[in-house]
Structures are given as C-alpha cells and as structure tokens.
Amino acid sequence: xxxxxxxxxxxxxxxxxxxxxxxxxxxxxxxxxxxxxxxxxxxxxxxxxxxxxxxxxxxxxxxxxxxxxxxxxxxxxxxxxxxxxxxxxxxxxxxx
Amino acid sequence: xxxxxxxxxxxxxxxxxxxxxxxxxxxxxxxxxxxxxxxxxxxxxxxxxxxxxxxxxxxxxxxxxxxxxxxxxxxxxxxxxxxxxxxxxxxxxxxxxxxxxxxxxxxxxxxxxxxxxxxxxxxxxxxxxxxxxxxxxxxxxxxxxxxxxxxxxxxxxxxxxxxxxxxxxxxxxxxxxxxxxxxxxxxxxxxxxxxxxxxxxxxxxxxxxxxxxxxxxxxxxxxxxxxxxxxxxxxxxxxxxxxxxxxxxxxxxxxxxxxxxxxxxxxxxxxxxxxxxxxxxxxxxxxxxxxxxxxxxxxxxxxxxxxxxxxxxxxxxxxxxxxxxxxxxxxxxxxxxxxxxxxxxxxxxxxxxxxxxxxxxxxxxxxxxxxxxxxxxxxxxxxxxxxxxxxxxxxxxxxxxxxxxxxxxxxxxxxxxxxxxxxxxxxxxxxxxxxxxxxxxxxxxxxxxxxxxxxxxxxxxxx
Numbered sequence: 001x002x003x004x005x006x007x008x009x010x011x012x013x014x015x016x017x018x019x020x021x022x023x024x025x026x027x028x029x030x031x032x033x034x035x036x037x038x039x040x041x042x043x044x045x046x047x048x049x050x051x052x053x054x055x056x057x058x059x060x061x062x063x064x065x066x067x068x069x070x071x072x073x074x075x076x077x078x079x080x081x082x083x084x085x086x087x088x089x090x091x092x093x094x095x096x
Numbered sequence: 097x098x099x100x101x102x103x104x105x106x107x108x109x110x111x112x113x114x115x116x117x118x119x120x121x122x123x124x125x126x127x128x129x130x131x132x133x134x135x136x137x138x139x140x141x142x143x144x145x146x147x148x149x150x151x152x153x154x155x156x157x158x159x160x161x162x163x164x165x166x167x168x169x170x171x172x173x174x175x176x177x178x179x180x181x182x183x184x185x186x187x188x189x190x191x192x193x194x195x196x197x198x199x200x201x202x203x204x205x206x207x208x209x210x211x212x213x214x215x216x217x218x219x220x221x222x223x224x225x226x227x228x229x230x231x232x233x234x235x236x237x238x239x240x241x242x243x244x245x246x247x248x249x250x251x252x253x254x255x256x257x258x259x260x261x262x263x264x265x266x267x268x269x270x271x272x273x274x275x276x277x278x279x280x281x282x283x284x285x286x287x288x289x290x291x292x293x294x295x296x297x298x299x300x301x302x303x304x305x306x307x308x309x310x311x312x313x314x315x316x317x318x319x320x321x322x323x324x325x326x327x328x329x330x331x332x333x334x335x336x337x338x339x340x341x342x343x344x345x346x347x348x349x350x351x352x353x354x355x356x357x358x359x360x361x362x363x364x365x366x367x368x369x370x371x372x373x374x375x376x377x378x379x380x381x382x383x384x385x386x387x388x389x390x391x392x393x394x395x396x397x398x399x400x401x402x403x404x405x406x407x408x409x410x411x412x413x414x415x416x417x418x419x420x421x422x423x424x425x426x427x428x429x430x431x432x433x434x435x436x437x438x439x440x441x442x443x444x445x446x447x448x449x450x451x452x453x454x455x456x457x458x459x460x461x462x463x464x465x466x467x468x469x470x471x472x473x474x475x476x477x478x479x480x481x482x483x484x485x486x487x488x489x490x491x492x493x494x495x496x497x498x499x500x501x502x503x504x505x506x507x508x509x510x511x512x513x514x515x516x517x518x519x520x521x522x523x524x525x526x527x528x529x530x531x532x533x534x535x536x537x538x539x540x541x542x543x544x545x546x547x548x549x550x551x552x553x554x555x556x557x558x559x
Contacts, residue, residue: 005368014469015493034193042124052315055310055311055313055314055315056249056250056253056307056310056311056322057245057247057249057310058310058314058324058454059306059307059310059311060246060247060249060324060334061245061325061328062308062310062331063302063303063306063325063334063337064326064331064333064334065330066302067333067334067336067337068329068330068333069200071329071332071333071337072329072333074336075552
C-alpha cells in the first residue's frame with residue numbers, strides 16, 4: 001500500500017480549501033444569476049431588439065449561467081486528477 | 097477573355113466587409129480590406145495564426161505580391177492554400193458535420209487563449225483537406241472584448257447543432273434541409289421537427305427549444321437597448337458545454353441494404369477481386385490526379401485510388417454507406433478520399449444570391465476520371481434516365497471513365513425489374529456502346545469472371 005508522506009497532505013488540503021472557496025464565490029454569483037433567469041424568462045420589460053441575434057445573445061447568458069457551475073467543478077476535478085496523477089506517477093517512477 | 101488575363105471576385109465571399117476572394121490567372125487570392133487591418137495584424141502577431149495552422153485548424157496562407165482587385169480599400173493580398181474540392185454541409189455525412197462542429201469550437205477555444213474570438217461560425221467556412229476539417233476563412237477572427245457574448249452562438253446552433261440533433265434524433269437524411277436554409281436550419285423549425293422525447297435531453301431543451309422560444313419572444317420587442325454581458329468563465333463554460341453536447345451525439349441511420357451490397361450472394365469474391373484489379377489497371381493506364389467515384393457504396397474502389405495518393409470524391413446517395421466510407425477512410429488514414437452524400441440523379445444545385453453563392457456539384461469539377469461501377473443499370477431502370485443522357489453527362493465531367501455495364505440477364509437487374517414493366521428495350525449492350533461511343537473511344541472492354549457483366553475503359557474523343 002502506498003503511504004503518502006505528511007508533506008502531501010498539506011498542499012492537498014490547501015488545494016481543496018482553495019477550490020471550495022473558489023466554488024462558493026462562483027456559486028454565490030451564479031445562484032443570483034439563476035434567480036435572475038426567471039426574471040429574464042418572464043420579464044416585466046423586454047430587452048431591446050438589437051438585431052436578429054438579440055434573443056440569442058441574451059439566451060446564451062442564461063444557458064452559460066446554468067452550465068458554469070458544472071464547468072467549474074469539472075475543471076477543478078480535472079486539475080485534482082492531474083495533480084494526483086502526477087504525484088502517483090512520479091512515486092511509481094521513483095520505485096521503478 | 098483568356099484565363100491568363102482573368103481577374104474577378106469569387107462568388108460566395110461577397111458578404112464579408114473584411115475582405116473577399118478573387119481569382120487571378122487561375123489562382124485564388126484573398127484581399128484583406130483596410131477596415132480589417134487591426135484584426136488581421138492581431139491574428140498574425142498574437143501567435144494565434146501559427147498555433148491554429150500547426151494544429152491543422154486553419155488554412156495556411158502566404159502574403160502575395162499581387163495587385164489587389166479593389167486597391168482603394170485593400171490592406172493586403174494573401175494567397176491561401178488550395179482546397180482541391182469545395183464541399184457543402186448538406187453533402188456531408190453525420191460524422192463529417194460533427195467533426196466540423198467540434199473543430200469550430202476548438203478554434204474558438206484556442207482563439208480565446210490568444211485574446212481573439214470567432215466573429216462567425218458558418219459551416220460553409222469549414223472545408224475538408226486531407227480528411228480533416230479546417231477553417232478556410234482567415235478573416236473570421238476579431239479581438240475579444242471582455243464581457244462580450246459569443247456572437248456566433250445563434251449561427252452555431254443553426255448551422256451545426258440543429259442539423260446534428262435532427263440527424264441524431266430523427267434521421268440522417270434531415271441534413272438535406274440545410275440545402276434550402278443556407279443560414280442554417282431555423283431553430284423553431286428544428287424544434288417542431290424534433291420528437292417530443294428529445295426535450296428530455298437538457299442540452300437540446302436549452303440550446304434548441306429554449307433558444308427558439310427566446311428568439312421568438314424577442315423578435316418583436318423594440319423597446320430599450322441593453323447590452324448583455326458574458327464573463328470569460330461563462331463563455332468557456334458555454335463552449336465546453338456545446339463541445340460535450342456535440343461529442344455525445346450519434347447519428348441515426350435506417351438499416352440500409354446497401355451496406356451489405358458487396359457481401360451478399362450476388363457478388364462472388366472472384367468478381368470483386370477482378371473488379372479491383374481492373375480499377376488498379378485503369379489507374380495505372382491513365383494516372384488521373386483527381387477523380388469521382390460515382391455511386392461509391394462504402395468506397396472499396398475509391399480506397400484503391402487513395403492508396404496511390406489520387407484525390408477521390410467518393411459519392412453516393414445513401415447516408416449509411418457514406419458514413420461507413422468516411423469511418424473506414426479515417427481508420428485507414430486514407431485522407432485523399434472525400435466521401436459525400438450526393439444523389440447523381442439530383443446533384444447539389446447552385447444556390448444563394450443570384451444562384452452564384454454556392455456552386456452546383458458539377459461546377460466544382462471537372463475531374464480527370466470517373467469510376468462508375470454497378471450504377472448505370474440503376475440510372476436507366478430505377479431512375480428512368482436514357483443512356484444517351486448518361487453518356488452526355490459523362491463527357492462533360494471527365495476525360496476517362498471506367499464504366500460497368502450489367503446486362504438485363506443479371507440477377508440484380510432482374511430484381512429491379514420484378515415490380516416494373518420492362519419498358520427498357522433500349523437497355524442493351526449494343527445501345528450502351530453506341531451512346532458512349534458518340535463521345536468516347538472504347539479503349540478496352542473486359543468481362544468480369546463469374547458474371548455476365550462487362551467493364552469498359554473509355555477515353556473522351558477530341559472535341
């Protein structure tokens with residue numbers, strides 16, 4: 001069984017805390033945005049008809065705000081996976 | 097006017113104020129207008145151009161020392177790499193359209209890293225070169241303004257997402273709708289054509305249904321002007337979402353009997369091998385540089401040419417076999433084959449403004465040679481096209497042709513005649529030779545062993 005030296009816990013902990021903090025900051029922003037989606041879907045006053053793509057421009061803001069949370073989590077997991085991969089790969093290489 | 101003196105703008109690029117294509121002495125150039133100078137310099141100096149070209153995402157070009165067609169507004173003239181055959185989205189199979197969509201998104205992602213963004217995402221800006229999709233419009237980029245929404249989102253949904261969703265949820269043949277709607281399939285139309293269950297897919301529900309509703313809702317609103325803001329992170333999330341939506345799509349094909357055409361009982365291995373040898377001999381004899389494989393099925397004969405680095409446009413009207421052809425060429429890394437969905441009895445017409453924006457299928461030729469194996473009997477008996485018309489078309493599009501004639505006694509022709517009255521008295525070997533003989537020298541004719549079929553080597557007569 002591979003035992004991680006104590007040194008490895010510290011950066012991981014720091015790393016996870018940082019991610020959590022990052023997510024909360026981002027989510028709080030997008031929770032507000034998600035609520036505003038309803039306001040956009042059922043607006044009191046319409047946005048301007050700027051050009052034929054006006055609806056699309058407004059709509060992409062709505063869709064992007066829905067998917068951004070997943071994107072942030074996905075990216076964070078990708079980074080963790082990469083970091084862990086690097087740690088274990090390096091360890092295995094040392095063993096060899 | 098002789099071609100060496102010719103200099104004229106190329107149709108299909110006149111909508112873009114940033115520049116346009118023009119032809120001079122038979123070569124294609126692109127004029128970059130002064131209005132696009134800043135963006136062009138940014139593309140070239142930021143490192144984006146070099147990165148895109150090395151990734152195979154953007155057509156390469158050199159700056160040319162050629163007088164501009166419209167000198168007053170010209171900044172530079174560039175000479176792009178040559179695309180041997182221009183194809184259009186309504187001629188692509190599902191996987192080709194999917195790859196083109198993914199390439200567009202990857203280009204956008206890369207552009208964002210260099211502080212630029214795509215200003216349009218037309219499917220017509222993507223072409224296949226050496227089997228891979230790449231962007232051919234060098235002037236499609238602009239500087240990214242922080243907080244600006246992605247301008248081509250609507251175009252991406254109409255040009256790529258809507259046809260892909262229809263091909264995935266309804267039928268691969270739905271791609272033919274793009275032939276009518278040159279600016280992509282309207283989202284409200286796509287929404288009404290998609291089955292109800294497709295609304296359960298969140299991606300389609302939002303990008304197509306919701307998007308269409310939103311477009312309709314804001315169509316007649318002309319009240320206040322308010323700019324939308326989309327953070328860079330949100331834009332990255334949107335692009336990532338679109339990429340995973342497109343990557344997860346699978347084509348929906350009907351079970352086609354054409355996929356088993358060369359493995360069924362009507363074709364002995366002996367006949368197929370003999371036909372392959374004849375194709376190889378035809379290629380050795382005439383050494384064509386560029387050819388059509390008409391009614392190519394899964395492209396087994398196109399691949400013989402491709403192995404000799406001959407460029408082949410391999411077309412058939414059945415989506416399933418073209419898909420199979422594309423997948424096989426991709427796996428075998430035979431990049432000189434371009435499989436397309438084209439019905440020879442109704443090939444792509446010229447479309448767009450003044451019928452000049454998109455060329456018809458045959459206007460994009462001619463080619464050196466044509467392979468027409470096991471297709472003439474379908475044209476005559478299934479589609480009712482007289483031999484005289486077939487020969488006349490062949491002489492317009494090629495110099496050499498390898499044509500297989502299948503007599504009425506053959507079991508496959510008999511199968512075609514089962515439910516038809518035999519009104520094809522003119523479909524005889526004698527008439528076939530006579531009609532093709534009007535335009536072509538019959539250089540050789542070989543019977544195929546194990547069958548009553550004959551393969552002809554034709555060379556066009558001097559006009």
